[in-house]
Amino acid sequence: MITLTFALLTASTLLFAFRAFRGPSVADRVVAVDAMVIVAIAAIATDAVRTGDARFADAAILLALVAFVGTGIVARFIERRGG
Amino acid sequence: MGVLADVLLVAGALWFLLAGIGVARLGDSLARVHAATKATTLGMVLVLLGAILQSPGADGLKLSLAIALVVLTNPLAGHLLGRAVEANPGTAEVRIDIRATVEADETRPPDDRPLESEPDEAGPDEAGA
Numbered sequence: 001m002i003t004l005t006f007a008l009l010t011a012s013t014l015l016f017a018f019r020a021f022r023g024p025s026v027a028d029r030v031v032a033v034d035a036m037v038i039v040a041i042a043a044i045a046t047d048a049v050r051t052g053d054a055r056f057a058d059a060a061i062l063l064a065l066v067a068f069v070g071t072g073i074v075a076r077f078i079e080r081r082g083g
Numbered sequence: 084m085g086v087l088a089d090v091l092l093v094a095g096a097l098w099f100l101l102a103g104i105g106v107a108r109l110g111d112s113l114a115r116v117h118a119a120t121k122a123t124t125l126g127m128v129l130v131l132l133g134a135i136l137q138s139p140g141a142d143g144l145k146l147s148l149a150i151a152l153v154v155l156t157n158p159l160a161g162h163l164l165g166r167a168v169e170a171n172p173g174t175a176e177v178r179i180d181i182r183a184t185v186e187a188d189e190t191r192p193p194d195d196r197p198l199e200s201e202p203d204e205a206g207p208d209e210a211g212a
Contacts, residue, residue, distance in 0.1 A: 009099055012099040038099075038127050041149060042127050045131045045146055045149075065156075067156070072159075075166070
């Protein structure tokens with residue numbers, strides 16, 4: 001089950017990465033990178049289940065904060081300058 | 084408890100896959116923001132609930148803090164991005180004409196930006212009184 005979860009997370013990360021490379025506008029790239037960060041949080045939780053030890057849980061909290069701050073700043077940038 | 088945790092993990096990962104398909108396939112920037120925000124929020128909540136059920140203890144507190152942070156901030160980030168795209172429709176792929184839909188309810192003049200307030204609403208009355 002954990003292998004299946006990791007496989008699904010990897011597949012979705014590849015799709016997000018496709019959009020992040022291809023995405024015609026800044027908003028598309030930002031949304032894809034933000035979604036990849038959320039996938040990383042879920043992967044950290046799945047890895048905590050696999051190893052039975054949540055040593056990366058602090059990193060999950062920090063990723064949640066950084067994803068929001070980064071997305072918010074880029075959204076403000078798009079809104080002000082257009083891009 | 085173990086079966087429920089496994090089901091939650093796989094269901095959350097399926098939501099992530101759905102979000103990935105939506106972001107890769109949808110043909111509109113706003114639609115991509117919509118797909119990525121909602122589906123990843125739900126998927127992350129399911130995966131982290133599965134992880135908390137599987138290994139309760141001190142790490143459950145941290146993972147539930149991560150759940151709370153993402154549930155609070157991820158829709159907000161999606162809203163900010165959507166508002167930025169809507170404010171600059173020329174910079175992104177926007178196929179649905181939001182302006183035409185919004186203008187149908189005639190509460191807003193045609194070229195008004197959504198965040199600008201109308202200054203002549205209460206000003207003259209208060210000045211006359």
